[in-house]
Amino acid sequence: MRVSCMFYICRHAVCIVYTSNGDFRKLKLRFQTLKKMWTEFCVLSLLVPCASGFVNLAYTPTQKLQGTANMSQPSQKPAWSAGNAVDGNTDQELLTTCAVMDYSKTYSSVWWKVRLQKRFNVAYVVVYFRRSTIVRESGYSLYSFDDGEDFNSSYPNPQNLIFRHDPLLGCPDSTQTVTVNRLSREIVFYNTRPSNYMTNCLNDSRVKTTVEICEVKVMGCDENRFSSNQCNLECNWSCKNQNCDVFNGSCIYGCNDSNALTVDCLVCQNGQYISNRQCTLCKGHCKDRAPCNKLTGRCDNGCSNYWTGDYCDQCINGYYGNNCETECGKCLHMEVCDKKNGTCYHGCMNHFREPECAVCEDGYYNDTCSATCGKCANNKPCDKATGECGNGCKTNFEPPFCQICKPGFYNSATNCISGCGHCKNGAICDNESGRCPGECELYFAAPYCQVCEDGFYNETCSAACGKCANNAPCNNITGQCRNGCKTNFEPPLCQECQDGFYGIICNGTCGNCANGQPCDKVTGKCLNECKPHYKFPYCKVCEDRYYNKSCEAKCGNCLNNKPCDKENGNCTMGCRSHFMPPLCEVAMESQTGDSEDKPNTGAIAGGIVAAIIIIVIVGLAAFFLKRRQGVNRDPTGHFQIVSNDRKKGSKRNKYADISDNSLERFQEEHTNEALSRDDGGYYNTAEITTYIRTQDLHRVILEKNKKENNVYLDEYKRLPLGNTDKCKIGQQKENIVKNRFKTTFPYDHSRVILKEKWTDNDNDYINANFIKNCNGDKAYIAAQGPKKVTLADFWRMIWQENVKLVVMLTNIVENGKNKCTQYWPEKDKGMDVGPCKIKLLEETEYAFHTYRKFTVQQNNSNTRTIAQFHYTAWPDHGTPEELGLVQFHRAVTKKYQTGGLMLVHCSAGVGRTGTFIGLDSLLQHGRKFGRINVFEFVHKMREERMTMVQTAEQYIFLHKALLCGFQENDTVIKEDIIPTKINLLLQDSSPLNQRALYKEYKMLQTLKLTYDDKDTEDGQTTDNKAKNYDLKILPVSKYRPYLTTYIKGRNDYINAVCVPSFTAPGSFILTQYPLKDTEVDLWRLCMDHDVNALIVLGDTNEGVSWIPQKGSTSYNTPYSLTTGNTGSSISGVTQDTLVISIEDQRKELDVYYIPFGNDNAILKGVELLLEKEKQHSFTSVIMSKDGAERVGVFCVLHNVLQQLRMDKEVDIFTAVRQIQTRRPEVISKLEEYRRCYELVPVSISEDGIYANM
Template identity: 55%
Template structure:
C-alpha cells in the first residue's frame, strides 16, 4: 500500500507494511506515521519489494530456493536480520550453480538514490564478485548478456571479501534492480572462503532508497526537479539536470542560456571580455574566442595586445626576440638576440632542422629522406621521408607501423576490422581481431594458437594454456587425449571427451575418434558399426559362443547367453542347449501349474525297468536250454530297443552351429 503525505513533508512516498488486508489496522498505522513525520519529516523513499505482487514490485530469482520459506520475497520483506534463515532468500549451495541472479521490478519508475544490501552474515564471502544493475522502465534485463551501461556496482573479488552490509550509490531513474553473480572459467579471488567454482544467492534484504521520479533531496523528497531539466528529471541528491535540459541551447547542468555576446560565469550571464576575430561572439560556456582573436589581440580571452607586434593597431609582428623584448621599431632587429631556435638578426626564420614560425621554431624536423632539411615554416620534408614514416612531416609512423623512437620498425598487430594501431603506442584502439590479446593484438589469447589465432587449444592437463605458436601442451594432456596438441583422442578411445572405449575393430584397428565406428568392420561375430556387442545369435566376452534354441528363434542375451523369453519346447532353460526327454515333455506341457519334479518319475520308471530286466535275465539263464530261440523272439517283440531309440532321436543336436540368421540386423543407435 502507498500513501502520499502532503502536509509538512509534501510528496514524500511512504510504504506501509501490512500482513493482511485489514484496512482498519492500515489506517491506524498511517495515523501514527503522520504524527511521526510531522516532527521528523522522513526523507527518502523506502521501496520494499516482494515476490508475486508485493507492496512495490515483484521479486524473483533464477533458481528455486533451498526451502520454500527461503524464497525471493524474503529479500524485500523489510527484515534486515542477517542470521535467521527464514528472513533471507537462499538457494541450494550444493547445486554448484555457475551463474545466478535475483531481481525486483518496482510497480513504477523511481529516482533511486542508493541501495542498502544485507547479505547473510555467516556466508557473505560466497557473494564475492557480485554485480548490481539498474534498469529503467523501457529497458529489459538479459540474464545471459546484461548491458554494461546498466551496471551500478561490481565487487572486485581480488580486492578482498565483500562486507555483509553494503551501501551502493545508484542516482538513476530505475524500475528494476538486479543482483548477479557468476563463476566463469577465469574467475579468481583473494577472498578466503570464496569458492572459485560455484556461487549462489544468500541475501537477507535489499532496500531501494530514493524519491518519485521528478523529485530529489539528500535528506527528504520534498524538492521537485527544476522545470529547466529535461522531462523534469534530475540528480537524486542535488537536483542538477544530469539527464539534459529542456532547452537544447543550454550548455551546463544548471540549464542557463545566455544571449550572444555573453557567457556563463558563476552561474550568471556576463559580457564577453575580449576581441574575437571578425567580431564573432565569445564561447557562451568559457568566454573564450574559439576561432581566435582579432588584430593580434591575445590572452586567454583576447583581451590584451599580442606581445612582439608593433605598428598601428599592433598589426606588424616583431621577430622572436630574446627575453620577450620588443624588436627595433624601425628595422625590426632583435638587439638582444633571439629566443628559442630563431635565426639572428631579425629572428624571423628558424635555424636549420627546426621549424614553426608560430612556436619559436620549437618544432624539430622529422625523419626527412637522405637527412635533408625540412621547410622552416611548415616542417614538411620536400624530398619525402625515411622508410615507414608518414609525410609530409615525417614525424609519425605510417599506418601499420608504430614507435617512432625505433624508426617505426615495429609492425601493428591484428587490429579489429583491419584498423591501424596507434602509431605511437602500438595499441589497437578499437580492439583486436577475434582471439588476439589486447592491447597490441600480436599474440593469441589464452586458449588459442596459430598464425591467425583461429585454432583452439587442445585439452591440456590441469587446464594449462597451450603454446600460442604451435598448440603444444607442454605438461601433457587430459586422460586419453593424444600429445602433443591434445586435440584428438589416443588410439582406442573416441567422442568429444575421449572417454569412450573403441569396440572390437577388425585386426585390432583403432576406431573413428569422433564417432567410434570401425571403418573396416568388426572382429568375428561383433556387430558393426561400433563393434561393442555381439551379433544376434552369439554371446560372450569375445562373441565366440553360439546361442541356444531360444523361443521363436529370438536371440539370446549377448552377455550371459540366456534366452530371456524362454526356450523352444525340447530344450532346457536358461541357455536352451540341453535336450529334454520327449516322453515326458507332453506331460509337463499339460500340467504346467503342478509344482512336480518329473526327474523323480523318470528315475523311478527306469528303476522298475531295470529290476524287471535283471529278473528276466535270471529267469532266462535257468531256462536257456529249452527256450533259447523263444527268448530272443520275445525280447524283440515285447521291448523297445533303447539303443535304437537314443540313436533315432527326433531332435537336432544343440552343438551344431549355423551361420544363417532368421533375423535382419537392426541399425544400432549410438
C-alpha cells in the first residue's frame, strides 16, 4: 500500500490510499489520526513526499528500485559488465565500476540499455562517461521507450530520440544531463559510425565505436506524480489515465473529457472560450449568432455582416460605427479608417478633407476630388460639383472654368503670365504647353521659340557663340560659356585666344617675346622683338651659338664654328682640336684624375659623421629608457605567461632591430597600430586572470564593455608591442624589397624557410611565420599578401609546405590602395609561376566571400588541389559583422577537414590574419574544453609573429566573434532530407516548450541584437520623426541607404535598411510604404541606388495609390512616373513596368504586387526575382506597410533558395539571424518563422521554384 499524505492534509483529513493492485479508496480520518500516521505513511510511499527532488529510478536501494541493464556486445572483462552503469557509483575513472566493451574490436554500431521495473514518469537522465576515453562516445544518441515500444538497433525510431551529440561541434561532455519528460520504461544509449561520418572531435575514430559508461541515473516520479519538489503532487484526475507533465503537472497526454481542449483540461460552455487558462465570454459577432470556437474564441463559420477579424469583433475594412454600417471616407493608400469614429489614421486620399475624408478640400471638385479648380478671381474656391468660378477668372485665364490661358498666353500652372515665343509669321502658340504650331523665327529653338538655338545668343539670336569647353552651348542671353572655354581660349565669351596662345583653335603656344608681351593671336609672331638670344619673329628657337631651354648657355668650341645642338649644346659635327666632346667646352689638358674622387670623399666623411651621431642618439635613448623602466617597475610582479625558450623583460630589447625613425611605419587596416604605454615602453607583464568559461563569455563581455571598454584596453596594453624578438633576416638588403611594409618582418626563430630554389636568384626568405594553435601544435602559416616580386616565393611556400587551404582576408585593392597582388589565374586561363602550372577550376561568389578551387602541378609531379576562401567584407577601417565572419569561418571548416597547415594572409599578415587565427583556434579549444583564454593566445601568437591582432578594436571584436561562434546551432538541412526533416519539425506534437522549432525561435529572440537610441538617432531627429510609419521600427544608421539627389526641403533620410542576399551584400533594401510626405523620397531612393525592382507585399495583388495605374502617368515633383501598358498576372503576382524620369535621367524598373497571404504568390514572386538576378547585378526594394512585417519572410525564403541552389542545403535559422542583424524587427512572431519552414518544401516540389532553377 502507498499513501500520499501531504497533499490531502489541507483537504479536511481525507487521504487517498493506493493499494497494491492500483485501486484506491477514500478514508475519512480524524486529523489527530493523520498526524499520528504521518511518519509511517511516508516510509510506505514509493516516491515519498519527504524525499528531496526526483528519485533515481534505475538505482535507489532504499526504495528497492533497480533497473536491468545489458548491452549489444560483451564487456572487455567480466567485471566490466553492463550492470556496472546502474550500481550508484559515479566514479568516471575506475574501470571496475563502469560498463566497458572490448574497444579492440571494430563495432560500427553499439547499444546499452536499462529497463526499469515498471513504467515511470521520467524527468531527466544523467550519463557519466569515462573521462579518459570520452572521444570514443562521440556522436552518440539517447532514446526513451514506453511500454509497448521496442528498440530497433537497425533503425531506431526518431520519435523516441531524446538527445544526439553532434561530433562536428567537438567531443562530448564527460557528464551529460538530458531532459526527458516522458512516460518511460526503457532508456537506450546508441552509437553508430555510418560511412559518411564526420567529426571535429580530436582522435575520434570514423569507423568504430564502443560503450564505456560508468553510471546512468534515470530521475523521475511514479507514473501518476510530478514536481521536482519531492514528487509530492499527483497528476490531475482530469488528465487522461492520470498521466501528466513531470515538471508542472499539465495534461500533455490529453484529458479524460473529450470536450477539454487544453493541457489544463478546461471545459467551457457554449458562448465561452479559453483565454489565459480561464473560460471567457465570446467577444465577437459570429454568423447566424453561432457560438465561437471554445479553444480559439474565433468564429469558425464566419462573421455577421460588416464584421471581421480573428474574433469577429472588428468592422470590415471600409466601415465603422457601433454596428459597422457606416462607410469610410477616402483614406490615404486605401487604408482602413478608425472603426469607431471614421477618422483616417494617416490622412486622406489626395484632396479629400480630414479627418473623415468625405468631402473635397477647397480647390478641388467632382465625386473623386480629382479635378483641380481653375484660377478663380481672388483665389476663391470653385463650385465643388461643377468646377465653375462664379466670380470670374484671374488675369489672362479663359472663363468659366478658368483652366486654360487666353490666346497669346500659355502655362496655366504659372498663372498664364508667359507670352508666346517667336513663332514664325506671328502664329499663336499652344495655350498650355507654349509650343509653336510650326517653325520658329531664324535661330530660335523649336518648339517653344523662346530661346536661341545652341550656338547663338542675344535677344534676337543673331550672335554666334565662342569656343566653349566640350562644345557646350553658351548662355543664350549673354553669350558666356558656363563651364569655361576650350583650351587656351579667353573666358567668358571664348571668342579669342588667351594671352600666350594663337591660331584658329588656339593650340599654338607663343614664343619668348620680349618683356612678356603676347604674340599675335592669329599668326603667333611676336610684335616687337624676342627675349635675348631667341630668333625673331616667332622667338621659339635659340639663335645660332646659344642653347638650352632659356637660350642662355653659349655653345662650346664646335668644329668649323658650326652651331651646337640648341637643346643640349652638343657639337654634333665634333670639336675643335684639344677640346673634349660632346660640349667642347673643356680643353683636354685641363682634366685631372681626382675630379670625381672629391665628392665621394665628402660623402664618406658625411656618412661617418652621420653614423657617429646616430650611435650617440641610440646610446642616450637606451640609457634613459633603462632608467625609466627601472623607476616605473610594475608593483604587481611578473605576468604568468612566460615563453619556454626566451627571456622577457628589459633584456629583450636587444632584439629590437628596427629603427622606427629611419623606416616608414606601415598602416594595414588601422593607423593606431597599438595603444601607447604610460611608461614609454610595453607594459610590465603583471599577473592577470583571463581564463573564461565559454558559458560565461557573454557575461564577461558585458562586464568588460563597461566604462568605455577600459578593461579591454587595459588587457590590450599588456600585450607585447612591436618586434620583441630577432628579425634580422627580413632586414637584410636583398630582402627589404620583399616586405610589403617597412616595419613588419618575420621573427627569425619561427619564419618559414624556403628550401627549394626555382631560379639561381632565389633565396630562402619569405615574410611568413609558423603559428601554433591552443594545443601548442604548429597549425597555421601567417603571411603577408604577396607582392609581384614575391609571387614565386608565395607559391614555393605553398608547394613546399603542401598547403591545401588558403584563407585570404583582404581585397586586391581597398580604398584606392593596392593591398595584395592577385596570385591566381582568371577562369579558363592558366598561370605559370616558376615550374608550377596553376589552373582555376571553380569560383563561387557569396555575399561576403568567394570560394575558389585551384589545381597546381610542378613539372611532371602529381596534381595538387588547393582551396581558397576569400573574405571580401572586411572594411578598410574597422571590423566586420561578427556573424558574417563566423559564417565565413563555418564555410571554411565545413568544406575543409583534411588537416595540414592553414595558410592565412591579409595585407601585412598581422591584424586581420591574427584575428581569424584566434577565432579558429579558440573556437576549437573552447568547444572541446569549455573554456578559453583570449589574452594568453594573442600573447603567444605575438611570440611567433609581431603585432598579431593589430588593434584594440580587433581584440574586442575577437571576443564578440567567439561568442557568436559558440552560440551557433546545427540548423543546416541537406537537400536530400529537407522534406523529411522539415515535416518532423512541423508535425511535432510534443508540448510547445519541447518542440525543436519553438526552441529555435526562442534562441533567435535571445541572440537578436539590440540597438540603442544612438544607433538609430537619424530616424529620431525633429526633421525625420514624421517620416516613420512606426517609431518602434527605425533604421540602424550604419545600414541605412543615404539619399543623394538634392531636392529643396528634403534631407538624406528614408526609413530603409540594406540587407544581403545569399550571393550579394546589397541585394535588398527593406522599406515601409511611403507616407503622404515621403513619396518623393521613395523615387529618390530608386534613382540614387540604381534599383531594378520594386516588390510590394500587400493584402492583395492590386496597385497602390502612389504608383500610377497601368498606361498612365503621374507627377511627384520633380519626378514623372509612367506605368507601362504590358503588365501581366501569374500565380497571383501582378507585374508592371515603371519608368521614373527627372530632367534627362530615366530609370525603368519592374514592379511586382504580391498578396502576402497567398503562398503560391510568395513563391512565384521569389521565382521571378531569382530569374531576374541571373542576368546582372540586381537591387530590389522590398516593401510592406511598416518595412519589417512580411518583408522578412520574403527575404529569408529568397536567400535559403539561393543557398539550396548553390550549396545543396538550407539554413533557415541563420538566414533569419543574418537579416535580423540589420532589421531586428523582422520575423518577430513564431508564426512567421514557422511559415518560412512551411514554404521551403513546397518550393522544391516537382512543380516548385527549385525545379525551375
